[in-house]
Amino acid sequence: MDLETYLPAIEATLQQAVAPLEDGFTDELHHMMCYHLGWQGDGAGVEARGKRIRPLLVILTAAAAGGEWRTALPAAAAVELVHNFSLIHDDIEDNSPLRRGRATLWKIWGIPQAINAGDAMFTLAHLTVLELEQALPAATVLAAARTLQRACLLLTEGQHLDLAYESRNDLTLDAYWPMVRGKTGALLSACTRLGALVADTPAPVLEAYESFGRDLGLAFQAQDDLLGIWGDAALTGKSAESDLASGKKSLPVLYGLSQEGEFAQRWAQGPIQPEEVTHLAKLLRQAGAYDYTQSRANQLTEQALAELEKAQPHGEAGQALRSLARRLLHRQG
Amino acid sequence: MDLETYLPAIEATLQQAVAPLEDGFTDELHHMMCYHLGWQGDGAGVEARGKRIRPLLVILTAAAAGGEWRTALPAAAAVELVHNFSLIHDDIEDNSPLRRGRATLWKIWGIPQAINAGDAMFTLAHLTVLELEQALPAATVLAAARTLQRACLLLTEGQHLDLAYESRNDLTLDAYWPMVRGKTGALLSACTRLGALVADTPAPVLEAYESFGRDLGLAFQAQDDLLGIWGDAALTGKSAESDLASGKKSLPVLYGLSQEGEFAQRWAQGPIQPEEVTHLAKLLRQAGAYDYTQSRANQLTEQALAELEKAQPHGEAGQALRSLARRLLHRQG
Numbered sequence: 001m002d003l004e005t006y007l008p009a010i011e012a013t014l015q016q017a018v019a020p021l022e023d024g025f026t027d028e029l030h031h032m033m034c035y036h037l038g039w040q041g042d043g044a045g046v047e048a049r050g051k052r053i054r055p056l057l058v059i060l061t062a063a064a065a066g067g068e069w070r071t072a073l074p075a076a077a078a079v080e081l082v083h084n085f086s087l088i089h090d091d092i093e094d095n096s097p098l099r100r101g102r103a104t105l106w107k108i109w110g111i112p113q114a115i116n117a118g119d120a121m122f123t124l125a126h127l128t129v130l131e132l133e134q135a136l137p138a139a140t141v142l143a144a145a146r147t148l149q150r151a152c153l154l155l156t157e158g159q160h161l162d163l164a165y166e167s168r169n170d171l172t173l174d175a176y177w178p179m180v181r182g183k184t185g186a187l188l189s190a191c192t193r194l195g196a197l198v199a200d201t202p203a204p205v206l207e208a209y210e211s212f213g214r215d216l217g218l219a220f221q222a223q224d225d226l227l228g229i230w231g232d233a234a235l236t237g238k239s240a241e242s243d244l245a246s247g248k249k250s251l252p253v254l255y256g257l258s259q260e261g262e263f264a265q266r267w268a269q270g271p272i273q274p275e276e277v278t279h280l281a282k283l284l285r286q287a288g289a290y291d292y293t294q295s296r297a298n299q300l301t302e303q304a305l306a307e308l309e310k311a312q313p314h315g316e317a318g319q320a321l322r323s324l325a326r327r328l329l330h331r332q333g
Numbered sequence: 334m335d336l337e338t339y340l341p342a343i344e345a346t347l348q349q350a351v352a353p354l355e356d357g358f359t360d361e362l363h364h365m366m367c368y369h370l371g372w373q374g375d376g377a378g379v380e381a382r383g384k385r386i387r388p389l390l391v392i393l394t395a396a397a398a399g400g401e402w403r404t405a406l407p408a409a410a411a412v413e414l415v416h417n418f419s420l421i422h423d424d425i426e427d428n429s430p431l432r433r434g435r436a437t438l439w440k441i442w443g444i445p446q447a448i449n450a451g452d453a454m455f456t457l458a459h460l461t462v463l464e465l466e467q468a469l470p471a472a473t474v475l476a477a478a479r480t481l482q483r484a485c486l487l488l489t490e491g492q493h494l495d496l497a498y499e500s501r502n503d504l505t506l507d508a509y510w511p512m513v514r515g516k517t518g519a520l521l522s523a524c525t526r527l528g529a530l531v532a533d534t535p536a537p538v539l540e541a542y543e544s545f546g547r548d549l550g551l552a553f554q555a556q557d558d559l560l561g562i563w564g565d566a567a568l569t570g571k572s573a574e575s576d577l578a579s580g581k582k583s584l585p586v587l588y589g590l591s592q593e594g595e596f597a598q599r600w601a602q603g604p605i606q607p608e609e610v611t612h613l614a615k616l617l618r619q620a621g622a623y624d625y626t627q628s629r630a631n632q633l634t635e636q637a638l639a640e641l642e643k644a645q646p647h648g649e650a651g652q653a654l655r656s657l658a659r660r661l662l663h664r665q666g
Contacts, residue, residue, distance in 0.1 A: 023490075029489070122452070141475055149460045
């Protein structure tokens with residue numbers, strides 16, 4: 001299935017979604033949205049846009065569940081706007097100067113304007129999902145809006161835990177899942193649920209798609225955590241980008257700490273310096289954290305694919321969902 | 334009309350709205366909501382809650398338009414949550430350490446957790462308005478959700494302008510209205526529109542209530558600007574709280590600058606020090622800014638009341654709306 005069919009329609013819907021801000025008074029705010037979404041400013045282009053995985057998931061699920069993919073476009077754009085709103089605020093909260101190789105909004109416009117721009121994008125997301133009303137009954141649109149907003153609430157809960165974990169040294173592996181269920185699982189399960197809602201599937205199918213999205217999100221995060229320590233950017237040249245240097249309580253780190261070996265001893269002594277990163281990554285692998293994380297990611301992906309089969313996805317879109325799931329697990333960066 | 338009938342119901346609905354966060358994992362985030370809303374922590378109590386003007390407007394409008402006030406409670410709580418979300422983020426953006434005499438969220442929990450807590454409250458607002466579905470048809474609930482979200486978009490537009498104006502010295506009086514239409518007019522007009530939607534009024538009545546709310550919001554802001562310079566807190570003892578010291582481009586200041594007299598000359602020379610505030614306030618009054626602002630506030634209030642009469646509000650609730658409007662204009666702090 002050629003994703004090139006969908007991507008231009010997603011971009012067009014996103015552009016429509018932010019258009020109300022271009023009104024003569026708030027053109028700068030509109031430009032901030034367009035910069036962050038990768039359409040304007042230094043470094044604009046396909047690379048700056050991210051992979052649009054979430055809107056693709058919405059659209060592919062709608063099609064695989066027997067719906068009309070174009071009907072799902074407002075929901076697809078809405079989840080991408082929610083995702084990007086959360087990136088804008090996360091970049092402030094994590095003090096990150098770069099996102100996809102470009103200066104973050106707060107680095108260019110300052111923290112106050114960037115917080116507000118995130119709020120504007122969040123609102124546009126909620127307005128956009130209501131556009132489903134053009135093609136669907138009001139009750140379905142309400143269910144979609146509620147789905148998106150519940151995911152947003154979980155997102156803020158996950159982010160709260162992530163921030164709170166930074167200063168905690170008493171965490172066990174159990175602390176990981178509530179955090180990533182919010183940070184990554186919630187929005188991905190909203191994607192597949194939204195697609196299924198648009199296609200008006202019966203409840204068991206809806207739930208299977210939703211579980212598929214959730215488990216895919218958890219697998220995605222475990223894989224992301226792996227790349228954050230043993231990926232190319234983390235190990236070669238840019239050691240400062242390693243999750244070990246930032247002190248992030250990721251799955252491999254929490255596993256490593258639970259093993260109480262050499263890695264845990266060093267971690268207890270305070271922040272990891274960039275020059276130690278390669279060595280620490282090795283110690284962590286010796287503690288079994290790489291294998292553990294990889295096996296959890298594999299297991300969650302298989303679980304996700306099993307849920308997907310329960311939903312009996314149709315045709316080419318179903319095939320595309322299967323390959324998207326495998327591709328997310330085997331990505332290198 | 335005794336507002337004491339409504340206030341406990343509003344508080345109860347707000348408490349229900351934030352309850353989903355109290356789940357064992359995110360109790361601290363729940364506590365942040367309860368602190369900001371004035372129920373928990375140092376200084377908790379009626380004073381810390383603000384006046385709940387916006388939810389009262391929703392409820393009184395619903396009742397005055399012939400609806401059942403209890404049906405409007407989810408909408409009333411939702412606007413109060415939106416208002417408080419915007420205060421949490423504004424306090425960060427304006428670097429304000431105090432709100433209603435208490436430490437602001439970011440002062441206690443730090444900027445990252447406070448940004449995220451604002452996002453959580455924003456989401457809870459959108460979830461809460463959907464609770465209208467318990468008593469109203471889905472199409473009405475969608476109209477209500479859209480009303481709230483459009484107001485939020487205008488709110489972020491107004492805040493964008495307010496922040497952008499800080500560093501601009503080329504502003505005329507015309508620049509003021511687009512900013513306050515967003516910052517204050519949008520949410521107040523959403524309040525009265527929501528009340529009218531709940532009561533299922535015909536379109537002309539709905540529009541009259543909406544205009545009433547908008548003009549009331551603009552009058553409220555003009556009056557607020559007046560108090561920000563000539564109010565007790567601004568003039569006596571706490572000169573640092575004067576809008577003159579913070580450099581805010583409020584209506585009296587923009588009017589004063591347009592007169593190109595002594596006030597404008599001093600303003601052009603850079604930030605006003607707290608010890609100059611009393612003198613500058615006097616110069617500004619001599620330039621006619623006090624009279625101008627007061628007359629605009631009066632005029633907008635009369636306009637608001639005229640719109641209200643067009644809507645033909647019923648009974649005691651209608652009377653309460655009239656007196657609320659007059660009370661907002663004649664408040665001293």
